Amino acid sequence: MNAATQKQSISQMMDTIGAAARQAAVALANADSTSRDGALLAAADAIRNRSNEIILANDKDMEAARERNLSAAMLDRLALDADRIEAMARGLTAISQLPDPVGNVLAEWERPNGLRIQRVSVPLGVIGIIYESRPNVTADAAALCLKSGNAVILRGGSESFNSSRVIHQCLVDGLESAGINPHAIQMIPTTDRQAVGYLLSSMNEYLDVVVPRGGKSLIKRVQEEARVPVIGHLEGICHVYLHASADVEMATEITLNAKMRRTGICGAAETLLVDAAAAQQLVPTVCGALIEAGCEVRGDDSVRSLVPAAVAATDEDWSTEYLDAIISVRVVDGLAAATAHIAQYGSGHTECIVASNQAAAEEFFTDVDSAILLHNASTQFADGGEFGMGAEIGIATGRIHARGPVGAEQLTSYKYVVRGSGQTRPS
């Protein structure tokens, strides 16, 4: 097939997928929660029943990944075993048990002329999800969309293509056993990158929103090419700020957890800011604990004078999401300087203040403009599950539609229903 023919065949394929998704979304919007939840439970069963098949497919993906010399971290994200497959199945069950986010009366009021107005939650419609290598995202993301009554078009990373395809089939099994249109969950059956381009640029008619989940290069591509609305997930350059009033022990525990519990997640801390007024007490203890835990500390001059093992931070460090056991540390002159640093270098994801002084925490909450702000708690709580949302499709750093953890409720819109008794509008 020559390039032009292939391009045409991809656009035809994508249009077919889009039209089928739109049709499924209409049916899904009227499917009751019992059948949507039933499909999730049946999909969980299917995943358990087909676990051998999933592992065989995953072996194929792993083999190809090793041949391509992918990093250990990438291989770990890609790998599935019995435990991870069981966790996936349990995740579907948990999502089925969440309250139905659709059909809820979000607000209601009556007008002086007797009109009764309700704002009622409805699904968004059709959601496109573009994600990278983790195959379990296939199950999580599709389940959240189904829970919220949305049809979904999945486009996973090429590395996990075989694994995702079997998982997708389990989800379709679930839909079919619940009598739901199987096009409610579709997966793009090719790893051709042109399909992503077409999804972003030419599917306005079929797609209500695109949710990208992945690294910088994916996000950059989406920002450049998207002609459909995007619920954006930028990088997480998360800060821990130790106020002068911070308790040393709490500061140490929170910083260690925020950085080192898991270094590869978007809620992991990347920069530590320490008040100059308490740097003498805080910096050696906190940085010592980080170094002892295997973390590389990159500090400014003040930090290096207190921690000889620290290497020199460059300006680039302040805007780097390491996703690794590395932290940049800077001494700042009070809360305003911390806030200014975060405004300049942060990504609007999650920031934490450790402080005994309540007023300082409240000031931090007012002055810092990020999706999630924490006082005296680890940044690694930036997670839909930890927020009590059951599951999440990611953390949105944009300000349009959803911000922070995006769970089932955030994948809905609303409509107004107005009940009258013959009212006409005066001229």
Added chain:
Amino acid sequence: MNAATQKQSISQMMDTIGAAARQAAVALANADSTSRDGALLAAADAIRNRSNEIILANDKDMEAARERNLSAAMLDRLALDADRIEAMARGLTAISQLPDPVGNVLAEWERPNGLRIQRVSVPLGVIGIIYESRPNVTADAAALCLKSGNAVILRGGSESFNSSRVIHQCLVDGLESAGINPHAIQMIPTTDRQAVGYLLSSMNEYLDVVVPRGGKSLIKRVQEEARVPVIGHLEGICHVYLHASADVEMATEITLNAKMRRTGICGAAETLLVDAAAAQQLVPTVCGALIEAGCEVRGDDSVRSLVPAAVAATDEDWSTEYLDAIISVRVVDGLAAATAHIAQYGSGHTECIVASNQAAAEEFFTDVDSAILLHNASTQFADGGEFGMGAEIGIATGRIHARGPVGAEQLTSYKYVVRGSGQTRPS
């Protein structure tokens, strides 16, 4: 200046405006409601004090418009007189009296580990508004943005450039007298269309959202060029559906009002659907009243057999927003056929069912997917003021962020603030 130099100077100008807006937005996010409301009241005073100046500028716009042979409807939209200026000032006062949409706790809950989570409303940041000829939009749109703590970049139609410029100056007077950064409300000081292109395609860094208000060609341009999030306002192809159980008198009054009260607004009805089972009773009476009121009726064969004065509707009529004294009328075979017609030809704006049968109304509410659905009330209630929102920037037909009337509350986002006591996340 040659074209390349001009292009460069426009991009420089726009970047300067964007950076200033971003800076103003930061200051504005922390300005208390007293100063924001104070600025609105001072702007109302400035509009009253400068009314002669506004009228002189408007005369200039009107003269140019007449020279360009703009339609009577366009001239009417453009014209300002003492009454309209007073209405603009009163609009600002009314917006100042609305409740503050910023800083409200939208939800709060506590987690088993003791974390207390609040979702708190915050401004969106910087809003770009592109609108057409009506100069009063300058005041309304800017006031809603200011009320909700957002900085705004206004780009009005070239026809109203002189009028809008003086109105904009009144708003800046208001900001200055309240001690707010005057860049919180900026107007693009040129009618060059390249400025709109740059706003849509190259200002991601500065703009959080663009709100287009205008006709089809503007919306089309925005859809094609926008690289920033858009809160969309498509056309309003609004339907009135007369169920077989409709009371004839109520059906007549609502249809007349929905079509003829004002024909040029987006909530005006464009298509009437009548149940076949009651067509004999309903069609002659309702269409007769419309014709008597000066409305042209374009009907299908069934309608024309009952109303000899009706002209034949073509397929194009079902998807036309007339914004004029014309209505398309079709006889449909029950509620499902009405719903299918709306799904095929509607624009997702506003639809009304007239029915005595409550169950039919509820079915209509479930099955029709539009921003606003009304039972036994005129579609012309599709308006933020009529909804009790005080004012609106338009009716959003998209599903992302805001849907239906977009008032001050809809121009906000939120952030999460989480209060802990040293919590770290278990591995």
